[in-house]
Amino acid sequence: MTSGHLKTYLRRIDRSHYPEVQAYSWDEIYSDHLAPGGLYLAARMTRSMNLKESDIVLDLGCGKAVSSIFLAKHFGVNVFSVDLWISANDLNKKVSERGLRHRIVPLRLDVTRGLPFAEDYFDAIFCMQAFHSFGGSVAFLRHLLTHLKPGGRLCVGGTCFNEETPGNDLPEIYHKTNGWDAEYSKYHSSEWWRALFIKSGWVDVIECYELEDGQIMWEDEVLFTGEKAKWSDAYYQRGKWLINQILHGRHNRPYLTHFIATVEKKRKIQDKIIM
Numbered sequence: 001m002t003s004g005h006l007k008t009y010l011r012r013i014d015r016s017h018y019p020e021v022q023a024y025s026w027d028e029i030y031s032d033h034l035a036p037g038g039l040y041l042a043a044r045m046t047r048s049m050n051l052k053e054s055d056i057v058l059d060l061g062c063g064k065a066v067s068s069i070f071l072a073k074h075f076g077v078n079v080f081s082v083d084l085w086i087s088a089n090d091l092n093k094k095v096s097e098r099g100l101r102h103r104i105v106p107l108r109l110d111v112t113r114g115l116p117f118a119e120d121y122f123d124a125i126f127c128m129q130a131f132h133s134f135g136g137s138v139a140f141l142r143h144l145l146t147h148l149k150p151g152g153r154l155c156v157g158g159t160c161f162n163e164e165t166p167g168n169d170l171p172e173i174y175h176k177t178n179g180w181d182a183e184y185s186k187y188h189s190s191e192w193w194r195a196l197f198i199k200s201g202w203v204d205v206i207e208c209y210e211l212e213d214g215q216i217m218w219e220d221e222v223l224f225t226g227e228k229a230k231w232s233d234a235y236y237q238r239g240k241w242l243i244n245q246i247l248h249g250r251h252n253r254p255y256l257t258h259f260i261a262t263v264e265k266k267r268k269i270q271d272k273i274i275m
């Protein structure tokens with residue numbers, strides 16, 4: 001497919017579905033290399049989080065803290081921004097420049113190695129485009145939920161396949177990347193995530209579903225990055241493995257899409273042994 005065909009075939013996100021980010025330009029939606037979904041996904045996630053001004057929120061796997069800034073700015077919450085790859089110095093510089101140093105606390109740590117917070121500490125936990133990397137077990141979920149107050153909400157949103165593949169044996173086309181680990185083996189459908197949350201025994205599922213524009217989030221991001229790169233040949237050669245997967249998904253299953261899961265920590269936890 002030529003770039004001309006791609007531009008007309010791929011779909012843009014319908015911005016009217018995202019009033020929260022009407023004031024943001026396309027550049028700002030994907031600022032600092034946000035993954036597909038960008039701030040559209042962040043906005044969508046916050047709708048079911050019951051955030052209130054001055055709440056204390058954990059932004060888990062915050063990356064370059066674009067979501068933390070969005071949360072602090074739009075909801076007046078205080079954010080602990082935790083990430084493994086991005087240094088606390090870089091994040092501190094960025095949030096200070098935005099006048100949010102008193103609202104956002106950057107921390108560099110590996111969340112799988114223990115979290116240094118009090119029990120029942122956070123009013124809410126937000127995790128965008130990162131949970132699949134480390135969150136796919138009951139043990140981790142319980143470890144994390146220990147730090148969420150009873151009645152508090154955890155919202156996870158990110159990329160996924162629309163359905164599980166038996167034996168996780170994905171079609172050949174999803175085996176190709178440009179060398180970067182796409183972590184597809186850790187992707188799961190919304191139904192898989194729902195089952196895991198229920199299995200933890202510690203939460204009620206408020207919502208858990210594939211977004212109706214979950215596929216379009218992938219397409220919109222290709223359109224954005226393509227425009228930025230002026231649809232150069234180098235851009236196409238670098239990204240064609242992913243573009244081909246996205247195109248494949250228009251007519252085949254499983255396909256790449258996005259999900260959201262919001263769960264609420266039970267006020268009374270009757271602990272069960274999970275097998």
Ligand SMILES: C[S@@+](CC[C@H](N)C(=O)[O-])C[C@H]1O[C@@H](n2cnc3c(N)ncnc32)[C@H](O)[C@@H]1O
Nearest residue numbers: 034061062063083084085110111112128129130
């Ligand atoms: C795809 S990026 C998403 C970043 C950000 N949430 C966003 O949407 O732009 C995934 C992030 O998860 C973080 N991450 C992965 N494993 C982690 C771990 N074990 N502990 C803390 N952060 C982790 C990485 O450092 C990375 O910044």
